[in-house]
Amino acid sequence: MIDFSATYTDQYQLAMAQVYFENGQKDHTAVFDYYFRKLPFDGGYAIFAGLENILEILENFRFNKEDLEYLKNQGFPNGFLDYLKDFKFRGSIYSTKEGDLLFPNSPVLQVEANIIEAQIVETILLNMLNFQTLIATKASRIRLVAGTRTLLDFGLRRAHGPGGYYASRAAVLGGFNGTSNVVAGKDFDIPVAGTMAHSFVQSYDDEITAFRAFANGRPKDCVFLVDTYNTLLSGLPNAIKVGKEMEEKGQRLAGIRLDSGDLAYLAKESRKMLDNAGLNYVKIAASNQLDEYVIKSLLEQQAPIDVFGVGTNLVTGNPDAALDGVYKLSVSNGKPRLKISESIAKVTIPHKKQVYRLKNPAGELIGADAIAMRDETEINRIYDPQEPLKSLVIENLIMEPLLHPVMENGKRIGVKRSLGEIAQYAVKCLESLPVEYKRFRNPHIYKVGISSKLKAEREKLLQKYKGRS
Numbered sequence: 001m002i003d004f005s006a007t008y009t010d011q012y013q014l015a016m017a018q019v020y021f022e023n024g025q026k027d028h029t030a031v032f033d034y035y036f037r038k039l040p041f042d043g044g045y046a047i048f049a050g051l052e053n054i055l056e057i058l059e060n061f062r063f064n065k066e067d068l069e070y071l072k073n074q075g076f077p078n079g080f081l082d083y084l085k086d087f088k089f090r091g092s093i094y095s096t097k098e099g100d101l102l103f104p105n106s107p108v109l110q111v112e113a114n115i116i117e118a119q120i121v122e123t124i125l126l127n128m129l130n131f132q133t134l135i136a137t138k139a140s141r142i143r144l145v146a147g148t149r150t151l152l153d154f155g156l157r158r159a160h161g162p163g164g165y166y167a168s169r170a171a172v173l174g175g176f177n178g179t180s181n182v183v184a185g186k187d188f189d190i191p192v193a194g195t196m197a198h199s200f201v202q203s204y205d206d207e208i209t210a211f212r213a214f215a216n217g218r219p220k221d222c223v224f225l226v227d228t229y230n231t232l233l234s235g236l237p238n239a240i241k242v243g244k245e246m247e248e249k250g251q252r253l254a255g256i257r258l259d260s261g262d263l264a265y266l267a268k269e270s271r272k273m274l275d276n277a278g279l280n281y282v283k284i285a286a287s288n289q290l291d292e293y294v295i296k297s298l299l300e301q302q303a304p305i306d307v308f309g310v311g312t313n314l315v316t317g318n319p320d321a322a323l324d325g326v327y328k329l330s331v332s333n334g335k336p337r338l339k340i341s342e343s344i345a346k347v348t349i350p351h352k353k354q355v356y357r358l359k360n361p362a363g364e365l366i367g368a369d370a371i372a373m374r375d376e377t378e379i380n381r382i383y384d385p386q387e388p389l390k391s392l393v394i395e396n397l398i399m400e401p402l403l404h405p406v407m408e409n410g411k412r413i414g415v416k417r418s419l420g421e422i423a424q425y426a427v428k429c430l431e432s433l434p435v436e437y438k439r440f441r442n443p444h445i446y447k448v449g450i451s452s453k454l455k456a457e458r459e460k461l462l463q464k465y466k467g468r469s
Contacts, residue, residue, distance in 0.1 A: 002162065004057050006087060007067045009123040014071070017116040018080045026083065030118045031331035031352055034109040034125060036102070037345060040137055040320045044443030045433060047140050047426055048108060049170045050132030051098035052419075054125055055412045058089045061121065089117050093407035096355070098417070099173060099426035100402065101433060102133065103446045105345075105385060106355050106369050108325075110403060115332070122327045130325040131163060132170040134317040138292075139174025140430060142310060144438060145296040150307040152193050153179040154287055155315030167315035173423050180309075188419050195223040195257045195285070207234055211242040215253070219246065223255040223285060231258065231266050232273075240277045255283035255307065263288070264303040271304040283307055291318065292440065338461040344386045349450060350461055356399040365432055368392060368447040370399065373454050382449025385458075392449055 020026055039046055063071070063084045072081055091113025102108055109129070111118050142151060153171040156164040156179075168184035178191035185192035196214055204210035207229060215222050224242070226235025236256070243253035256274075258266050263286050274282050286298070287309035295308055312318065328348045329337050336350035352374040358366050370382045379399070384390035405413050417425075436444035450458070 002165065004061065004124060005067050006061050006063045006084075006120060007070065008127075009120050013119050013123060014076065016119055018076060020115050020119075021080050021083055022077075025333075026114060026116050028115045028333040029331070030111075030113065030115040030329060030333070032111045032118050032122070032327050033107040033330050033349070033353070034111070034129065034325060034327050035105060035107050036130070036133075036323055036325040037104055038324055039104055040134055040317065040323055041141060042440075042443075043137065043141065044437035044439065044446060045137070045430075046102040046133055046323070047136040047174055047430070048096055048098055048100050048102050048129075048133055049136035049173045049422075050129040050166070051095055051109070051406070052416060052422070053132070053166065053169075054128045055093070055407055056416075057124060057128070058093075058121060058407065059410065059412060061087075061089050061124070063087055087117075087120070088410055089113065089121055090410040091117050091121075091407070092405065092409070094403040095406045096402045097404070097425065099422040099429060101429050103369060103448050105349075106371060106448045107349075107353055107403065110330075110352065111327075112352075126325055126327055128166070130323040131317075132166055132173070133325070134320065134323040135167045135170035135315065136174035136426070137323075138314055138317055139171040139176050140426070141292045141440070142290075142295060142308075142314065143175030144430075145292050145299065146308060147299075149305065150178075150285075151176040152285075152307060152309045153181065153311075153314060154309040155311040156181045156184075158312040159315040164315055169419060171314060172419055173426055175423070175427070176310075190419065195255075196225050198225060198228045198259075201225065201228040208238040208241065211238055212245070215242050215246055215251070219249075219251045222246070222251075222253055223257055224253070225257045225259060226270075227258060227260050227266075231261060232269055236270055236273050240273065240279060243274075243279050243282060244277065253279065253282050255285050257285040257287060257309070258305075259286075259288045263305070264298050264301040267298075267303040267305050285309060287311065289313065296440075336457065336461060338458065338465060340462065340465055347385075347458075347462070349385060349454065349458060351454065351457060353403070353454070355402040357402055358394055359398040359400060361396065361398065363398065365434065366397065367434065367437070367444065368394070368449065369402070370394060370449055370451060371454060372451040373457070376451055376453055379451045381452055382447075383452070383455045384447070385450050385455075388455065392447060 095109040153168050168179040168181040169188045172190050178193045180194045201210040224239040239256050283306040285307035286305045290310045291313035330350050338350045339348040354374045356370040358368045
C-alpha cells in the first residue's frame with residue numbers, strides 16, 4: 001500500500017485552512033458531497049471504486065515532521081503549523097457501497113467534519129475515487145463483451161506512473177480475472193499472470209531454443225509468444241513441437257499469445273493448427289491495443305480467443321482519461337449552502353441528503369434514483385434538478401437507501417471487505433441493471449431526481465443568493 005501523508009493535497013486547501021484557523025473557524029462544521037456530472041465513455045452507468053482505499057488512507061492521514069518543515073519553508077505561520085502537528089481526520093463519512101452502480105449528479109459520498117479537515121481531505125478523495133471509478137467502469141464494459149473469457153490487466157507499463165497500482169485493483173473490481181502487476185497482486189490478493197516478451201525469444205539464437213528453455217523453467221505455467229518472427233510459419237510450428245515434447249514429459253503447454261497482426265485471422269489459423277496437432281487444450285491469448293470495441297469485433301468474427309490481455313486502453317481510461325467528479329459544500333456551520341452558476345448543471349444541491357434507489361414491488365430497478373433531505377420520511381414525487389418541469393411520481397415503490405455510515409470520528413465502521421467480495425457485489429449490481437442501460441451506443445438514460453422538499457429548499461436559496469456579489 002502506498003504511504004500517503006497529508007501533504008497529498010492541493011496548495012489552496014492549505015491556504016484556505018490557514019485562513020479558517022486564523023479567523024477562529026477551525027471548529028466550524030461542514031458537509032461536502034462527492035458526485036460526478038457526466039458518465040464516462042458515453043455509457044449508461046458507472047461502477048463505484050476506491051472507497052476501501054480512501055477509508056484506510058484517512059485513518060492514517062497525518063502531517064509528518066518533514067511535511068511540517070517543508071510547509072514552514074513555504075511561508076505558513078508557526079501557529080497554523082502547530083495546529084497541523086496534531087491534525088487527523090476526525091470526521092464522519094456516509095457513502096454508497098463500493099461496487100454499486102452510480103449515476104450523474106447523485107451524491108456518492110458525503111463528508112461531515114470540521115471545515116479544515118473536510119477541506120484538506122478533498123484532494124486525496126477526488127484523486128482516489130475519480131480514478132478508480134473510471135477504470136472499474138472501463139473494466140466492466142470490457143467484461144460485458146468478453147463474456148466468461150479470461151481478462152488480464154497488462155497495463156502497468158503504460159499507466160500514468162503509480163496510477164497503475166490502483167488501476168489493477170479497479171480492473172479486478174470491474175470484472176477482470178488477474179493482472180501482470182506483481183505488487184498489486186501482492187497487496188490486493190489479485191491473481192498474477194504473465195507470459196514472455198519478444199526480447200526473451202530474441203535473446204536466443206533461434207526461436208525453438210527459447211521456447212524449450214522457457215518450457216523447462218516454467219512447465220506449469222508455460223505460454224509462448226508466437227509472433228516474434230512469423231506467427232504461422234515459425235511461431236506456431238515451434239510452439240507445437242515444444243508442446244508435443246512437453247506431453248512426452250507428462251506436462252502441458254498452457255497457451256500461446258498473439259500480440260500483432262490480424263488477431264481474428266491468426267487466432268482461427270492457430271486454433272486449427274493446434275487442434276490438428278492434438279493440442280486442443282492449449283489456450284489462445286491475445287493482446288495489443290485491445291478495448292471493449294476491438295474485443296467485441298473479434299468475437300463477432302468468431303475469433304477463438306480464450307484470454308484477452310488489455311493494457312493501455314484500460315489503465316488510462318481511454319478515451320475519457322478522467323472522471324469529472326467534484327466535491328461541493330452543501331452545509332457550513334449548520335446552514336445549507338448553494339453554489340450558483342450560469343449553467344444549471346453546475347448549481348449545487350444544499351443540505352444533508354439521502355439517496356434512494358427506486359425499485360418496483362418485485363424488487364426490480366425502475367431506472368431512477370431519488371435525492372432527498374436526510375430527515376425526509378415521505379417522498380411522493382421527484383423532479384429533474386436541471387429541468388424542474390420534468391417530474392416522476394414514485395408512490396408504491398421500494399426505496400432502498402444508498403448512503404450508509406462508513407466512518408465515524410475518523411474511524412472505519414464495519415468490517416473491511418476484500419476486493420473479491422466487492423467485485424462479486426459489483427457483478428450482482430450490474431446484473432440487476434436492465435440491458436438498455438448497458439448499451440455502448442445511445443444507452444437509456446437513468447433518471448436522478450430531487451424530492452419536492454429539497455426542490456423547494458434549493459429554490460429558496462437560489463432566490464436568496466441571486467444578485468449577491
